[in-house]
Amino acid sequence: MDEQRFEDLLSRLLDDELAEDELSELVESVKSQLDRQQELQAQLEGAENRINVARVQFNQSVEDYNASIRKLPGSLIAGLGRFQRKAYFQAANGATKAVGVSFN
Numbered sequence: 001m002d003e004q005r006f007e008d009l010l011s012r013l014l015d016d017e018l019a020e021d022e023l024s025e026l027v028e029s030v031k032s033q034l035d036r037q038q039e040l041q042a043q044l045e046g047a048e049n050r051i052n053v054a055r056v057q058f059n060q061s062v063e064d065y066n067a068s069i070r071k072l073p074g075s076l077i078a079g080l081g082r083f084q085r086k087a088y089f090q091a092a093n094g095a096t097k098a099v100g101v102s103f104n
Contacts, residue, residue, distance in 0.1 A: 055089050062086045 009022055066085045069078035077083070 059088045062088050 006026065009026060068074040069083050069085065
């Protein structure tokens with residue numbers, strides 16, 4: 001619902017009480033929008049958490065791999081197979097900035 005419609009409705013309410021149904025509809029619409037916004041926020045937080053867990057698990061796997069190719073007998077096999085140390089995951093510059101979400 002746009003701001004102009006809300007202002008018009010409020011003006012009519014001040015003049016008479018005929019717009020009670022419209023006001024009720026407006027209240028329900030606002031509640032519904034708030035519920036959707038809260039649901040989206042929860043989904044975004046869940047996605048951020050899943051990404052963080054995956055990043056931690058990846059870096060733990062890299063740490064385990066790198067340790068295994070430095071110790072015997074893994075170092076012998078790694079030498080024969082020319083296994084190289086792997087890099088940890090690091091986010092790109094600016095990747096830690098929150099994405100803007102607009103509800104307009």
